[in-house]
Amino acid sequence: MGYIKNPVLKGFNPDPSIIRVEDDYYIATSTFEWFPGVQIHHSRDLKNWKLITHPLSRKTQVDMVGNPDSGGVWAPCLSYDNGTFYLIYTDVKSHSGGFKDTHNYLTMANDIMGPWSEPIYLNSSGFDPSLFHDEDGKKWLVNMVWDHRKGRNSFGGILLQEYSAEERRLVGPIKNIFKGTELGLTEAPHLYKRDGYYYIMTAEGGTRLKHAVTMARSSSIWGPYEVDPTNPILTSYEKPELTLQKAGHGSLVQTQSGEWYIAHLCGRPLEPSGYCNLGRETAIQKCEWTEDGWLRIVGNDAQVKVEAPSLPEHSFDQEQRKDDFDSENLNINFNSLRAPVEEDWASLRARPGFLRLIGRESLNSVHKQSLIARRQQAFRVSVETVVEFTPENFQQMAGLVYYYNTKNYYYLHVSYDEEIGKSLGILSNTRGLYDEPLDGRICVEGLDRCYLKAVLHYSDLQFYFSRDGQEWEAIGPVLDASTISDENAEININGFFLDQGFTGAFLGMCVQDLSGQKKHADFDYFIYEELSE
Known part of the structure; x- marks a missing residue:
């Protein structure tokens, strides 16, 4: 039983x-x-x-x-x-x-x-x-x-x-x-x-x-x-x-x-x-x-x-921790925002073995985001991906996102800086307040592949970066993962809810091209691993 x-x-x-x-x-x-x-x-x-x-x-x-x-x-x-x-x-x-x-x-x-x-x-x-x-x-x-x-x-x-x-x-x-x-x-x-x-x-x-x-x-x-x-x-x-x-x-x-x-x-x-x-x-x-x-x-x-009830045990195969994007369809655990995944912005066929995302609107948009993510389902989680991206201006971004909604997220991303070229940075948004918690950007000029990781430990979020997928370095401060929650999203003024939250934390990949040039990024794999608690 x-x-x-x-x-x-x-x-x-x-x-x-x-x-x-x-x-x-x-x-x-x-x-x-x-x-x-x-x-x-x-x-x-x-x-x-x-x-x-x-x-x-x-x-x-x-x-x-x-x-x-x-x-x-x-x-x-x-x-x-x-x-x-x-x-x-x-x-x-x-x-x-x-x-x-x-x-x-x-x-x-x-x-x-x-x-x-x-x-x-x-x-x-x-x-x-x-x-x-x-x-x-x-x-x-x-x-x-x-x-x-x-x-x-x-x-x-x-x-x-x-x-x-x-x-x-x-x-x-x-x-x-x-x-x-x-x-x-x-x-x-x-x-x-x-x-x-x-x-x-x-x-x-x-x-x-x-x-x-x-x-x-x-x-x-x-x-x-x-x-x-x-x-x-x-x-x-x-x-x-x-x-x-x-x-x-x-x-x-x-x-x-x-x-x-x-x-x-x-x-x-x-x-x-x-x-x-x-x-x-x-x-x-x-x-x-x-x-x-x-x-x-x-x-x-x-x-x-x-x-439990008096029923025979019926277990299921454990989910694979790594998705190499070798299938014709996205894993069932992946979701998009507000609209179905369509070939004109998210493709597994454009470059077999990769997920290609075409840059569209910002993380603040309720219309056309190019974002693919899955639920966080444990307090201690490690998520990893690698992105190939050649931004030409600061309005083009691609990377790894820890997302609640359009007003609450953390984003480790590759973009372009006029002074140092291709570079790595962090964006944060908490209750609609925009910030860049990383002191300056990190130059990754000449790197074809940027390895990105997020490790969650209850209320703590730490981003990591690697040039080869083997040696990792922490990027930016420890961030407050508790803000990616219903409670933080809620804004109640005199009994009227200006904002309410009813969802939960998602981890995934996204691309933006605010210039409208539709720059794409290719993701080679995505690892979601639950750590012991």
Whole structure:
């Protein structure tokens, strides 16, 4: 039997939606502005998980060019009914200040690996939509409603409306079925049915330290809903001794033998800042039902070590640490910003064995960045690449980036200086404040290949440079890795969020050509290695 070790999905993998289809388990998680949209992991034992697909892989399914930082794909809901997989998701076009523009869609597939259909538009009244398949064949959509009016509860409750599979649209009356509890910030609704009751599971308290999972039930899908008398059923708030903080945003699954588990969001704060540069992650807890029909977490709290279900062990091959770019397609762990990888800016064919990136806009752009990166999924990580690049002016840059969003990043890069020629430097951006933490630039004139490395040790980031890939020298000061986090990105002035962060740290390669000449750079390999903690 053994144990589940949490988090099961490390690094930026928030808002889990878990299902079982026969002997297979799947979890869908949010991807926000990163493309392709929605990560789906697969397991057969709830212990071992593997990233297998991204269903939103076409621009026609989700076009995020121009979306703000931490906009894009929020809180997907994965479900299955009668041979069809359903995926509901939100494309968030704006979310700062009083308003939120949140468009909700449905895509379907007969196989989890796709192809997934073109999206069906549902509504725009709020975010966190979820589809419930009732026993009588009816389908119901729930989503939180956003209320922008001053003096009102902006998290205005949970709306219910029927979805017609025949008409491929929402039909019938809309009703606010649950206004939430005193915890507030009611979101992430999921409906379940058991022993004649409809159960609504929501997240409350906000997706930071006060996060929680709430449950309520009713004999009618339309309500009224009675709140669990021990609400919330899961939270880490005011429990600083717990490794897993921010516990909330849950989703239920039942095993083949009748055991119950909840997948939920969590975070692991750095010390002493309390910031989570690994982002919001996914954990799993065992559950049980009381005699009077309420769900309880076994052990009560979000635990790192959880009793696994009575299922055969099913492990996966370990990921290779080095990618030589010899494949025709990018590794599944790589992502781009807001738009799909296309041959006109990122190519594995232009020079076989290399990733060629064509320089486009700056790291501040929400439109056309030439950036390929992957999640940081451990506190101690070493990342290495080598770049061949011949810049002709200071507006042309290529290198290794530690990236959170357009206002928060560190960038070790090759560029051109009028006095010393081809040279190496560091750019940093923290809450939009631009800096160059390296005192002067380092001349690399005459070097065809520049080897670049980043080593992360919890809150510390150190860049390195090598001329031959063997002898390395530290470049610049030790940098503060905790700034690459949701908490640092958040700017709240009198209750209005001018900036919010919901993602996590990425490490990758990028090229800019601010002159518009489309200078390219070639990367020969990329190494991502998790070090012992």
